Amino acid sequence: MDLTAWLLGRTPVRPLVATTVGGTGARLAVEQEIRRRGWRPALNPAEANLLIVPGPADPAMAPFTNAVWQLIPAPRVRLDLVDASEVASALSSAERRLRSPEEQRSAATEDTVALNAEHHHTPAIEAHHAAPGSHDDQQHSHHSGHGDTEHSRHEGHGSQDEHADGSHSGQMAHGHHHGHDMSGMEMPGGIPMADRADDRDGLKLDRLTVPLGPVLPAWPAGLLVHAVLQGDVVQEAVVETVLTPAHGTAAFWDSLASDRIRIAARRLDSCARLLTVAGWEHAAVTAARLRDNLLSEQEPGPRFARWAKLVRRSRVLRWSLTGVGIHADSGDALDRLTRWIDEAEAAIDGTASAVDEDPAAVLDALPGLLAGAEFATARLIVASFDPDLERVRVTHG
Amino acid sequence: MVDELPWWGGLLLPIVLLALAGATASWDAVLHDRASGGPGWRASMTLPLREAGGLLVQQRRRTLAADVLLGRGGALALLLAAVLASLVTPLGHWAVADLSIGIVWFNAMEVVAWAAVWLVGWGANSAYGLVGGYRFIAQGLAYELPHMFALITAALGAGSLRVADVVAAQSSVWFVVWMPLAFVVYLASVLAMAFWGPFDQPVGADAAGGAAAELSGVDRLVFTAARWLLLTSGAAFAVPLFLGGGAGPVLPAWLWSLAKTLAVLALLVWAKRRIPTLRMERYQEIAWIVLIPLTLVQALVVAVVVLAR
Numbered sequence: 005m006d007l008t009a010w011l012l013g014r015t016p017v018r019p020l021v022a023t024t025v026g027g028t029g030a031r032l033a034v035e036q037e038i039r040r041r042g043w044r045p046a047l048n049p050a051e052a053n054l055l056i057v058p059g060p061a062d063p064a065m066a067p068f069t070n071a072v073w074q075l076i077p078a079p080r081v082r083l084d085l086v087d088a089s090e091v092a093s094a095l096s097s098a099e100r101r102l103r104s105p106e107e108q109r110s111a112a113t114e115d116t117v118a119l120n121a122e123h124h125h126t127p128a129i130e131a132h133h134a135a136p137g138s139h140d141d142q143q144h145s146h147h148s149g150h151g152d153t154e155h156s157r158h159e160g161h162g163s164q165d166e167h168a169d170g171s172h173s174g175q176m177a178h179g180h181h182h183g184h185d186m187s188g189m190e191m192p193g194g195i196p197m198a199d200r201a202d203d204r205d206g207l208k209l210d211r212l213t214v215p216l217g218p219v220l221p222a223w224p225a226g227l228l229v230h231a232v233l234q235g236d237v238v239q240e241a242v243v244e245t246v247l248t249p250a251h252g253t254a255a256f257w258d259s260l261a262s263d264r265i266r267i268a269a270r271r272l273d274s275c276a277r278l279l280t281v282a283g284w285e286h287a288a289v290t291a292a293r294l295r296d297n298l299l300s301e302q303e304p305g306p307r308f309a310r311w312a313k314l315v316r317r318s319r320v321l322r323w324s325l326t327g328v329g330i331h332a333d334s335g336d337a338l339d340r341l342t343r344w345i346d347e348a349e350a351a352i353d354g355t356a357s358a359v360d361e362d363p364a365a366v367l368d369a370l371p372g373l374l375a376g377a378e379f380a381t382a383r384l385i386v387a388s389f390d391p392d393l394e395r396v397r398v399t400h401g
Numbered sequence: 402m403v404d405e406l407p408w409w410g411g412l413l414l415p416i417v418l419l420a421l422a423g424a425t426a427s428w429d430a431v432l433h434d435r436a437s438g439g440p441g442w443r444a445s446m447t448l449p450l451r452e453a454g455g456l457l458v459q460q461r462r463r464t465l466a467a468d469v470l471l472g473r474g475g476a477l478a479l480l481l482a483a484v485l486a487s488l489v490t491p492l493g494h495w496a497v498a499d500l501s502i503g504i505v506w507f508n509a510m511e512v513v514a515w516a517a518v519w520l521v522g523w524g525a526n527s528a529y530g531l532v533g534g535y536r537f538i539a540q541g542l543a544y545e546l547p548h549m550f551a552l553i554t555a556a557l558g559a560g561s562l563r564v565a566d567v568v569a570a571q572s573s574v575w576f577v578v579w580m581p582l583a584f585v586v587y588l589a590s591v592l593a594m595a596f597w598g599p600f601d602q603p604v605g606a607d608a609a610g611g612a613a614a615e616l617s618g619v620d621r622l623v624f625t626a627a628r629w630l631l632l633t634s635g636a637a638f639a640v641p642l643f644l645g646g647g648a649g650p651v652l653p654a655w656l657w658s659l660a661k662t663l664a665v666l667a668l669l670v671w672a673k674r675r676i677p678t679l680r681m682e683r684y685q686e687i688a689w690i691v692l693i694p695l696t697l698v699q700a701l702v703v704a705v706v707v708l709a710r
Contacts (some may be wrong), residue, residue: 283678
């Protein structure tokens with residue numbers, strides 16, 4: 005018996021969801037289906053074996069999803085989903101393809117052919133992972149003479165992608181890891197070294213420009229933050245959106261007819277993401293389940309009250325969200341979470357009223373809030389606003 | 402009281418640990434399934450095993466300019482440390498090694514995790530891996546001193562660093578009864594050393610998996626297994642340290658050891674569901690300003706009791 009095929013036939017599906025702007029409806033359907041099937045979402049491409057891209061094909065997003073796809077190890081399957089109604093059948097067929105040795109073997113052959121054809125011609129921008137910079141400076145000065153040529157060669161490649169990505173003076177990175185070892189190069193992997201500058205304590209430290217998003221767990225679709233990191237402190241942040249404006253379409257949440265479902269489900273969705281980032285998987289998954297109940301017009305019942313009580317009463321959560329991302333209008337992250345829970349509760353009870361924040365205003369406020377924040381805090385800040393960029397796409401389009 | 406096993410004890414140890422770790426992972430998966438409305442407990446129970454099998458057939462990916470030797474070496478060191486830490490943990494009346502400095506041995510093995518997790522995060526040459534590595538070092542600074550005071554308190558109560566003596570000293574009263582604080586601090590640091598549950602920030606979802614962000618295939622399997630084994634080793638060591646080892650009525654001693662270990666593990670799994678991740682940025686303060694003085698007071702109380710006896 006073929007052991008590899010046997011193991012492959014039982015391999016659990018680890019989906020990585022990379023939503024494009026406009027894909028909220030499809031994303032919710034995907035997340036619900038994933039949860040019901042007992043699949044555990046992957047946190048990064050290395051762990052994933054299924055890439056799901058819910059939402060309309062968006063040329064602005066394509067370089068990022070393609071780069072993430074390159075980073076996923078075999079066996080793997082990619083699924084682009086536009087329509088929420090096709091999710092269940094598409095996921096079943098993806099699972100079958102993932103577990104079929106024949107499918108995986110032919111996919112691997114295709115990849116090799118494609119890789120050989122494009123090798124050294126189209127470097128993928130690494131959307132998910134930062135170009136690394138944990139190298140010591142000695143090495144840098146030692147090799148800088150040789151490195152320059154490598155550098156310019158890679159910059160040349162980078163310009164191809166610049167329109168899509170917009171960043172990258174020194175952050176060209178790699179998409180192909182398929183067994184080609186570049187350790188023989190003069191600079192590590194041909195990647196330029198990190199700059200150095202004073203940090204907040206006046207110490208000279210590496211400065212890394214790390215793109216956060218647009219593919220990260222529990223991250224708003226279409227958001228890209230170029231963060232200048234020193235250690236794990238964000239020194240500067242430049243915020244941009246990865247989306248193609250679309251006219252004549254409404255944002256998913258605004259298109260829902262029932263106020264009750266619209267407000268409660270949306271707030272629960274934001275809560276689920278914030279709780280995920282805060283590292284409370286149990287409460288996050290319960291929030292997602294309640295959200296899905298509402299969306300499929302089931303009564304959440306006493307489970308909602310239990311969940312709300314648990315989250316409101318958690319001292320650790322309160323302690324970790326207090327004072328995070330203080331904003332003149334909405335207070336800190338804990339205030340925003342509490343408001344979301346209150347609004348969801350009111351909406352479920354039938355007294356719907358919710359303050360709609362303008363995602364554009366959030367985008368304007370983010371750089372100021374993120375500067376000087378520790379990495380975990382920065383993630384909490386973004387999650388505690390959870391800007392819905394579908395509305396940017398429509399109104400500013 | 403505690404006999405050293407012959408050479409095959411060393412072979413048996415990883416098997417027993419793996420079985421306990423597997424049971425814990427299954428239990429965790431079943432609870433997750435219940436909360437998330439998944440396909441049911443039958444499918445979830447086998448999930449850890451299927452995960453392991455899936456990782457065996459997954460491509461082993463590497464990042465550009467990664468330090469493969471250090472990265473993989475780190476994961477392997479974590480695995481070895483997790484198993485070796487349990488060398489001195491008695492199962493009923495048997496231990497693989499009955500060292501005169503057993504508690505120090507356990508502590509030394511567990512500190513290997515500091516280097517190992519950092520190396521895994523750093524070796525991948527990825528910003529998220531690096532952030533995860535930093536986080537574990539910060540976590541180590543927070544949990545290690547209270548943890549060591551908790552260990553010392555138990556050793557103080559027994560007047561010996563030998564685990565067998567610690568167990569013997571609990572023949573009348575378990576240490577958990579008169580050192581409750583040390584016990585709680587010890588359990589918290591078990592979670593922290595295995596960077597699991599409320600202390601999972603080094604591999605947190607917010608940093609895309611942190612130190613483990615770039616691991617796939619066998620590398621991820623080794624790292625994940627090491628983490629579960631570390632949790633199991635830590636929980637198992639709480640039994641001789643605070644819970645009277647294999648002492649108990651009716652059942653044989655080894656069964657009591659197993660039952661108590663599983664109870665501790667169940668408690669830890671429960672804690673994971675109730676408590677969100679502690680941010681080291683904030684926990685550091687509590688650890689140094691509250692926990693260290695508290696564990697010192699606990700040690701003082703124990704010292705006075707020992708002297709007065």
